[in-house]
Structure formats: structure tokens, C-alpha cells
Amino acid sequence: xxxxxTPLPTIRRIPLYLKILEEYEKNGVEWISTTDFSxxxxxxxxxxxxxxxxxxxxxxxxxxxRVTPLKNIILDFLGWNSPAEAFLVxxxxxxxxxxxFSGFQKYGxxxxxxxxxxxxxxxxxxxxxxxxxxxxxxxxxxxxxxKIGIITVPEAxxxxxxxxxxxxxxxxxxxxxxxKLTVPPHVVVQREDLTEGLAVLSIRIKETIAR
Amino acid sequence: xxxxxTPLPTIRRIPLYLKILEEYEKNGVEWISTTDFSxxxxxxxxxxxxxxxxxxxxxxxxxxxRVTPLKNIILDFLGWNSPAEAFLVxxxxxxxxxxxFSGFQKYGxxxxxxxxxxxxxxxxxxxxxxxxxxxxxxxxxxxxxxKIGIITVPEAxxxxxxxxxxxxxxxxxxxxxxxKLTVPPHVVVQREDLTEGLAVLSIRIKETIAR
DNA sequence: TAGATTGTTAATCGATTAACAATC
DNA sequence: TAGATTGTTAATCGATTAACAATC
Numbered sequence: 012x013x014x015x016x017t018p019l020p021t022i023r024r025i026p027l028y029l030k031i032l033e034e035y036e037k038n039g040v041e042w043i044s045t046t047d048f049s050x051x052x053x054x055x056x057x058x059x060x061x062x063x064x065x066x067x068x069x070x071x072x073x074x075x076x077r078v079t080p081l082k083n084i085i086l087d088f089l090g091w092n093s094p095a096e097a098f099l100v101x102x103x104x105x106x107x108x109x110x111x112f113s114g115f116q117k118y119g120x121x122x123x124x125x126x127x128x129x130x131x132x133x134x135x136x137x138x139x140x141x142x143x144x145x146x147x148x149x150x151x152x153x154x155x156x157x158k159i160g161i162i163t164v165p166e167a168x169x170x171x172x173x174x175x176x177x178x179x180x181x182x183x184x185x186x187x188x189x190x191k192l193t194v195p196p197h198v199v200v201q202r203e204d205l206t207e208g209l210a211v212l213s214i215r216i217k218e219t220i221a222r
Numbered sequence: 223x224x225x226x227x228t229p230l231p232t233i234r235r236i237p238l239y240l241k242i243l244e245e246y247e248k249n250g251v252e253w254i255s256t257t258d259f260s261x262x263x264x265x266x267x268x269x270x271x272x273x274x275x276x277x278x279x280x281x282x283x284x285x286x287x288r289v290t291p292l293k294n295i296i297l298d299f300l301g302w303n304s305p306a307e308a309f310l311v312x313x314x315x316x317x318x319x320x321x322x323f324s325g326f327q328k329y330g331x332x333x334x335x336x337x338x339x340x341x342x343x344x345x346x347x348x349x350x351x352x353x354x355x356x357x358x359x360x361x362x363x364x365x366x367x368x369k370i371g372i373i374t375v376p377e378a379x380x381x382x383x384x385x386x387x388x389x390x391x392x393x394x395x396x397x398x399x400x401x402k403l404t405v406p407p408h409v410v411v412q413r414e415d416l417t418e419g420l421a422v423l424s425i426r427i428k429e430t431i432a433r
Numbered sequence: 434t435a436g437a438t439t440g441t442t443a444a445t446c447g448a449t450t451a452a453c454a455a456t457c
Numbered sequence: 458t459a460g461a462t463t464g465t466t467a468a469t470c471g472a473t474t475a476a477c478a479a480t481c
Contacts, residue, residue: 016429018473044438046437051402052402057473058472058473060439061441072481073438104321104322183426205414206329210237212412213302213330216369216393229448231449232448255462269450272449280464
């Protein structure tokens with residue numbers, strides 16, 4: 012049987028819904044409708060309803076969805092109810108920026124340990140986390156249930172770090188280096204690439220100015 | 223007449239092609255075929271050929287595309303041949319990370335001036351750029367052909383910075399704050415959102431582990 | 434009850450992939 | 458010439474949007 016899996020565009024929109032739900036919850040609002048979402052996000056309400064269906068929530072005609080249950084269903088859906096432990100390698104500006112992103116806790120990501128090879132960084136604290144030498148990575152990974160390895164090193168070192176993560180049994184890699192990583196098929200790699208966004212922005216600028 | 227514009231997925235793939243082209247050029251290789259691209263990027267060669275067609279390049283059967291002309295056509299296509307001047311607001315970790323991204327010069331982006339309101343930052347140099355007080359933004363923008371405003375401030379201040387950019391006549395905003403900005407229709411806004419990628423990663427982890 | 438909103442099936446739209454002719 | 462690769466038209470696939478029935 013072929014499982015119908017959730018479309019990628021839907022998955023990408025889900026954090027947007029989550030954000031609004033948190034706001035509603037904070038304000039003590041109990042119900043939210045697709046119209047509410049639609050006005051805030053400027054998305055088609057039908058699309059939103061479809062997206063909701065993928066999370067498994069059921070709503071109530073004339074009222075919408077209950078805010079708190081919907082929030083919890085979404086957190087469950089993404090697996091964000093139980094934070095995943097992550098090791099981060101590369102404490103340059105980008106690594107520091109990610110560490111400073113306090114929001115990650117809310118998004119099921121717990122960066123427990125950070126590494127670098129730079130003698131000037133090792134031992135220092137960044138956002139309250141002591142930078143450890145990369146040598147200790149493998150050992151520490153054996154003793155902790157590390158689910159995600161975050162790569163924020165220069166491109167030239169990215170593959171080597173990925174290899175280390177794979178050897179240490181880490182099942183998923185979030186890669187911020189502009190490198191195509193080679194990993195075994197059972198390892199998940201998610202690549203973030205700013206140049207994608209810059210390309211889209213550039214084209215949109217060109218199209219706007221041309222008019 | 224309705225212009226057929228380039229699909230967004232194509233635009234997002236183009237920087238990948240560009241990167242390989244630069245490598246080939248550096249190595250003095252004159253020709254590149256869709257097969258070459260395909261092997262490197264693990265993309266369908268037919269898709270690559272379609273993408274090439276959008277850039278306007280014509281290739282040569284049995285040989286492929288000339289590396290340098292293709293690179294230039296792509297740079298032209300994205301408007302990256304003449305770097306766009308950008309002002310960046312918010313010199314925290316993320317802003318610094320962007321400033322340190324030396325690659326941007328290659329990608330048609332020239333961050334000429336950076337701003338903050340924090341007294342401890344103003345006057346300091348970050349990656350060789352002196353941090354100016356935000357008060358000077360509007361005036362300086364009048365005297366320089368600023369095309370892109372980059373927002374790397376906390377969410378709470380993002381809209382206010384966007385307003386300043388719009389008032390200063392900046393036609394495009396690259397927004398790294400997790401905020402939905404309200405701007406006039408003639409202003410282009412490109413939003414970067416890490417939680418999207420984290421959501422995709424989380425779902426892929428769930429799917430992999432479930433198996 | 435009437436009306437608003439959900440939920441689902443069908444239609445449309447757009448991107449990817451397949452097929453194949455053109456050409457160096 | 459034969460074969461590899463481009464370029465284009467057609468087929469497929471998947472996501473979005475439309476239509477409408479169900480229901481509180």
C-alpha cells in the first residue's frame with residue numbers, strides 16, 4: 012500500500028499556523044476558523060482547510076477549530092512535543108546565531124552541545140553553552156540520544172563533519188554549509204541555502220522594476 | 223499577452239547550477255552537459271534541460287553548453303552581474319553572520335552599510351563595516367541607490383524597520399525576522415524562515431524512523 | 434430554521450517526466 | 458555515418474482551487 016504523505020508545501024506552511032495558534036492561545040481565544048487564518052496569512056481558506064485535514068484535526072461547522080487541541084495536534088504531527096537533542100558543530104557567526112535563536116526550544120529542537128576546533132573558541136561560552144573541542148564529539152554522542160547534527164562550518168569542512176556525525180550514529184543532519192553532502196541512505200539531510208532565497212528575491216525585483 | 227514566467231522551483235535550482243559552473247570554469251573545463259549537472263546534483267536531466275531553456279541559453283548537441291557563456295547568461299538572468307546595494311539593519315548574531323558571508327558579492331549582493339540602535343554596537347566594526355546608528359538610515363538611503371533592505375532585528379521591531387525602509391524608497395526587503403510584514407504593493411518582500419526547514423526535517427525524521 | 438463553516442470530491446493549474454525529433 | 462545530446466511537444470503527476478454536500 013502506498014501511503015499518501017503530506018505535501019511538502021503543506022509541511023512548510025504548518026509553522027505559520029502554529030505561530031498564530033500560540034498567539035491566540037496566549038490571548039485566551041478558544042476557537043479559530045480558516046477565515047481567521049486566511050486573513051492573517053493571506054492564504055486561500057480552502058488550502059488551509061486541506062492542510063488542517065492532513066494534521067488529522069476535525070473542526071466544528073460554524074465555529075472552526077479549538078485552539079489548544081489544534082496546537083497540540085500540530086506539535087504531535089511535527090514531533091515537536093518531545094524536543095530532539097541536537098549537537099552543533101561550528102561556532103562562527105552563523106552557529107552563534109542559531110544558538111541565540113531561543114525559539115528553537117518551542118520548535119522541538121534542543122541544541123545540547125556545541126563544538127568547534129578553534130582554540131580561541133573552545134572553552135568559551137556562547138549563549139550559555141560551553142564550546143567543546145570537536146575531538147569529544149564521537150564519545151559524547153555515544154552517551155546521549157542525539158537525533159540531529161547541525162553543521163555550521165565552512166564548506167570545505169562540511170563533508171568531514173557529516174562523516175563524523177554518521178559514524179557517531181546520528182540519524183539526521185541539518186546542513187547550513189553550501190555543500191552537497193554524501194551520506195548513507197538511512198541518514199536524513201536537510202540543507203538550508205540562502206542563495207535560493209536571494210535568487211527568488213532577485214528575479215522578483217527584476218520583474219517588478221521591468222513593469 | 224500573459225508572459226510565461228519562470229517557475230519558482232527553477233529559480234531556486236539556478237544557484238546550484240551556478241556553483242558547479244564556477245567550479246568548472248576554475249578548472250578550465252569548457253563544456254558542460256545536462257548529464258554532468260545531473261550526476262552532481264542528482265536531478266533529472268530533462269528537468270535541467272528545461273531549466274536551461276528558461277535562462278535562454280542554447281547548447282550544442284553532443285557537447286552540451288559552453289561553461290563561461292552559460293555562467294554569464296545565468297548571472298544576467300538573475301541580475302547578479304551588477305551587484306545590488308543593500309542596507310542591513312540589526313547587527314546581532316544573524317546580521318553578523320550575513321555580513322560574514324563573503325559569497326554574497328558573487329551573488330549580486332553588496333551590503334554597503336549596516337545599522338543598529340544598540341549603543342554598544344554603534345561605532346564598532348563588524349567584518350570591516352562600521353555599524354551606524356539607525357537615525358542615519360533615511361538620510362543615507364537618499365544618497366545611495368539602495369535596492370535591498372535586509373532586516374535582521376527581533377520580531378517586535380521588524381515592522382517598524384520595514385516602514386523605515388519603505389519611507390526611504392527602498393524597493394525590496396529581505397526579511398529574516400519571523401514576522402509578517404505589511405508593505406505597499408510595489409515593495410517586494412522576501413521572507414526567510416528557518417522553521418520551515420525544521421518542519422520539513424522533523425517530518426522526514428518521523429517518516430524515516432517509522433520505517 | 435437559516436447561515437456559517439467544515440470536509441470532501443471534482444476541476445484546474447502548473448511542474449515534472451516521458452517521448453521523440455533535430456542536429457552536430 | 459552513428460551516436461550522443463539538445464530542444465520541444467505530449468503525458469503524467471501533484472498541488473491548488475472550485476463546487477457543493479454535510480452539519481452544528
